[in-house]
Amino acid sequence: MYPAVGFSHNWFSLSQVELKRRPSSLGPIVLGRLLVVLGLESLWPMVYVLVCYPFAGVFGSIKIVILVGLFLLLNNLCYISLGSVLGVYSKRVPQGMIASTIFSQTSLVAAGFYTTLPPALDWIRYISPFYWTFRGILKSCFKWNDTLECIKGSSEVGANQCFLEYHPAIDQYKERGLHVATYNDSSSDSISLEFVALVLLLTILNFLIYAKAWVTCKRFESNLTPRCPGAKTCFASPQDGHGHATSQ
Incomplete structure (x- = not known):
């Protein structure tokens, strides 16, 4: 999560140059980052569980190993996306680092792994990727x-x-x-809700990145639009003999 703050901040700074030059490149830029960065990062959780867990003799079922790997994969993607959102929206990298510390520690505490939250703060767990991941892993490993x-x-x-x-x-x-x-209670073994919640969080976080890029792109477009106060039509026309642009 923390490296994603700095990388995404630099990525967005460089992407603004391309968006300013070619606003139509918004989709490929955001989609390319999603496929390359998040796609490569998602490989490590699966490699970890497929190599380490069977050797350690933790699980006796390949299905459980795969399910645990998928939950860790989605958890990894969510936290990388959260770090990316903070990096894109922060004016400076240190600000994003501070915010990422607050969000990451809050999400861990809200998961219910360390302590019981007061009833007034129960809602925080539902926006915590770690909560859904931890719950999904427990349900995958333990049956009623x-x-x-x-x-x-x-x-x-x-x-x-x-x-x-x-x-x-x-x-x-x-x-x-x-x-x-x-x-x-067979519902205590169901993991559909946990998967849906993690995918939804991942989608929302990446949509926020797209929204920031879209707003930036629209701002560039508005700055490039010719302004002719009082004129019904306005065209970017060659300069006249006095060095002034002519408009119709």
């Missing part, structure tokens, strides 16, 4: 019918087996709004 060893088990799963819902960590997550591994 997963069990663990315990002293006095449940009659449905055995004398020394209890449902994962009774684990203290799961109870703590539920207190913080992360409903995972809820007994006999």
Whole structure:
């Protein structure tokens, strides 16, 4: 996220030269950046999970590995896009760095991983990419019918087996709004909402970058438009013999 602030600030400064010269290049410039920068950055989360997780023996299912990789991919793209937005909208790079620190730390705290938020601040978690990523990973890894060893088990799963819902960590997550591994609740395994939320956040952040470029492009166009006060029509015409532009 932090490198994206400086890179995007420099990218936008250079792009303004091209937008001023050719306003029609707005779409290719923004789309090219999205495909190259975000596309390449999205490879690393998948490489990480496909190489590290199986060797570590963390997951026994390739489906879970891929799902975790997709969530990390979207999380990476969202934070890079957030850093890009701050870099594009900031007048100076240090201002964008300060803002990125505030946004990143706030989004981490709001995810419910570290602490429970006051009820008045619960809404912050819904604009936190880390919240949706963390929730999606938990749902991908833990199912409602997963069990663990315990002293006095449940009659449905055995004398020394209890449902994962009774684990203290799961109870703590539920207190913080992360409903995972809820007994006999298949919705606690569904990850569709988490994927949609991350894609929506990614789309909004990149739209903000496009909007900034579009406004800048329109400002350049308005500055290049000839102004002829009091005239019905105005044409960019050759200069007359006295060195003044003629208008009709």
